[in-house]
Amino acid sequence: MTVYELPEVVYHGTISVHKDSLMAGIDINRGYVSTDFGQGFYTTGNYEQAVQLAKGRAKAYNRIYGQNDKAYPMVISYSVNKNLLSDCMGRIFEAPDDKWKEFVYNNRVGNDFAVSNYHNIGRKYDYVYGFVADSKIVEMTKDVRLKNVTYGMFVDSLKPLKCGFYDQLSFHSDKSAAVLTILKIEMIESEVLLP
Numbered sequence: 274m275t276v277y278e279l280p281e282v283v284y285h286g287t288i289s290v291h292k293d294s295l296m297a298g299i300d301i302n303r304g305y306v307s308t309d310f311g312q313g314f315y316t317t318g319n320y321e322q323a324v325q326l327a328k329g330r331a332k333a334y335n336r337i338y339g340q341n342d343k344a345y346p347m348v349i350s351y352s353v354n355k356n357l358l359s360d361c362m363g364r365i366f367e368a369p370d371d372k373w374k375e376f377v378y379n380n381r382v383g384n385d386f387a388v389s390n391y392h393n394i395g396r397k398y399d400y401v402y403g404f405v406a407d408s409k410i411v412e413m414t415k416d417v418r419l420k421n422v423t424y425g426m427f428v429d430s431l432k433p434l435k436c437g438f439y440d441q442l443s444f445h446s447d448k449s450a451a452v453l454t455i456l457k458i459e460m461i462e463s464e465v466l467l468p
Contacts, residue, residue, distance in 0.1 A: 274307050274367050276359045279402055280318030282456065286326030288334055288344040289460065295349060296360035296458075299450040307414060310364075310401035311380045313445035316351065322405075322439050324332075324350045327461055346461040350461045351453040353442075356450045358400065364393070368402030369433040373409030378385050378427055381414045388424050394465050404433035 287295065294300070299314045306312045317323050329347035333345040366373045372391070379392035387394070392400060413430060418421035433439070444450040 274365050274402075276365075277355050278438075279301075279353065279355065279365075279442060281353060281357070283316035283318055283353055283453070284313070284320050284323035285316045285351065286323035286328075286330065287347050288331050288356065289329065289347050290334070290342065290344045292347060292458065296455070299449055299453065300441065300445065301447065304381070307381055308443075309377045309380060309406050309441065310356055310403070310443040311396060311398075311445055313393075313396075313401075313443045314450055315441055315443045317405075318440050318442065319438060320348070322435075336344075339426050348459045348461060350456040350459070354452040354454070358414060358449065361399035361446070361452070362397070363364070363400040363402070363449075364398045367400075369404045369436060373403055374431050376426040377431065378417075378424065381410060382417050386417055389446075391431045393445060396445045399446040400442065400444050400450045402435060403440065405439040405441050406414060407434040409434045 285295070294303075301313050304312050304314060305451075308315070324346070327348055331344045332344040336343070366376070375389060375391050376393070377388060379387040380394060384394060409430065413422055413427055417424075419426055444453070
């Protein structure tokens with residue numbers, strides 16, 4: 274797979290309280306550090322995946338802050354300038370193989386527990402494309418840090434979430450984030466999202 278085979282349009286599932294900051298530009302330093310492909314800005318080529326993520330984030334936010342500041346699920350569509358992206362250093366995973374598992378493991382557990390230098394902790398890659406790790410990964414990562422799970426146990430359990438349907442294209446530098454142009458901002462109002 275080449276950069277030109279990546280999605281032409283990607284989606285970012287988020288919540289309404291972040292709308293103004295995202296319209297002002299992408300800050301790659303605002304994302305979580307312990308993620309599949311390293312800290313950055315995450316998108317997907319799968320619209321439904323972005324909708325589900327946005328709904329989950331709204332529910333979580335409203336559970337904590339809903340009394341004072343209600344959030345609504347929101348999906349932002351971006352076009353991807355592949356000509357500009359081709360000038361960036363990237364990593365594309367075509368299969369959820371052993372290299373994908375090693376990369377995800379190292380990014381999730383951080384330098385203290387990494388088994389190799391194969392990661393994106395220091396932002397070696399401007400962008401990364403591949404599979405989404407399943408929802409058990411947060412607990413498994415905690416267990417690695419508590420020394421209850423070994424590397425072998427982690428990778429044996431690691432599976433892609435909805436393999437073949439869910440994907441992620443993450444951006445880890447200002448240069449790579451600059452390839453994105455907002456096409457549409459959509460509020461998802463299909464259900465009331467109260468705690």
